Amino acid sequence: MTDTLLVTGASGQLGRGVVDHLLDTLKVPPARIIAATRNPENLAELAARGVIIRQADFDDTASLVEAFKGADRILIVSTGELDLGGKRLKQHENAVAAARQAGVSHLLYTSMPNPEPGSPVLFAGDHYGTEQAIKASGIAYTIFRNGWYQENLFMSLPHAIASGHWYTSAADGRIAHGARDDMAAAIAAGLASGATESTTYTLTGPQAHTVAEIAALVTDVTGKPIEVVQLSDEALTEGLKAAGVPEGFAPIVTSFDTNTRSGRIGMVTDAIETLSGRKPQSLKQFLEANKAALAG
Secondary structure, three states: OOOOEEEOOOOOHHHHHHHHHHHHHOOOOHHHEEEEEOOHHHHHHHHHOOOEEEEOOOOOHHHHHHHHOOOOEEEEOOOOOOOOOOHHHHHHHHHHHHHHHOOOOEEEEEEOOOOOOOOOOOOHHHHHHHHHHHHHHOOEEEEEEEOOEHHHHHHOHHHHHHHOEEEEOOOOOOEOOEOHHHHHHHHHHHHHOOOOOOEEEEEOOOOOEOHHHHHHHHHHHHOOOOEEEEOOHHHHHHHHHHOOOOOOOHHHHHHHHHHHHOOOOOOOOOHHHHHHOOOOOOHHHHHHHOHHHHOO
C-alpha cells in the first residue's frame, strides 16, 4: 500500500498519537505521512524525522484544500472548538468540502458514540452533522466513534480523592472508558489499512463501570475512600460552577453524566483489538499507572 496518509490536528494529543503509531508501530515511511496543524512550528520533531508538515486552518477552506493536496487518505481529528454556536460543525464541513475538492479517496473522522438527535451531550450535534456531511460527500469513509478517554477522569478524580466525595448525576449508568493511546493505535491502523469500504467503528475500553464501581477501584488502588454523592443535573451544574468550572463549560460536563445515566455510552466493543491487534488497557491498569498524579 503506497497511499499518502494525512492527519489533521497532528499537534494535539490524539492526532500526535496517531502519527506516532503510523511511524513507530506500523512502520509507515515518513515521506508518506502528512501531519497537518494550525501551528507547524509545534511539529519540528516530526519534520526532522521526514514527515511532511503542512499548515491547515479549519476556518479557511482554501488553506485546507492546499494542505490536502496529494493525500489519498485523510483523518479529520475533530477540533476542540466547544462554543456550542455551530463553529466546530462549520470547521468540519470546511474540511469535508476541502477533501472533496482535493480528490481524496478515503475520509476518516473521530466522532463520538450515539451522536444522533436526542443525545444529551451538548456538542453531539457537531459530530452527527459532520457524519452526515461525510456521507453526503460521496467519499468512502471510516468513522471512529471514540468513547470517553480514561484520561478524562483527570477532570473529576483528583478532587474526588482529595475531598472524599464524588458528585455526579450519572446514577447507575455505565461507561467503558478507554485509553487515548489505545484509540490512537486503532485509528492509525484503520488509516494505514487501505480499506476502501465505508465503515463505522465504536471504540471503547474493555469493561463498562458505574461511578460507584470506579470509585471502588480508585479506593482499592489509592487507599483513599470516596463517597459517591448522586445529584440532580441542575444541582451538579451549580456545584461545578461553584467549584470554578467556567459557566459555559459546566453544563457540558453535566451533559456527560446525563448521557451516562441514559445508557447511551455503556457499550463495550472489541473494535480497538480488532483494528490494532492489541488488548486495550483496563481502567484498573490506568489507575495504577497514574496513581501518583490522581492522588496529588
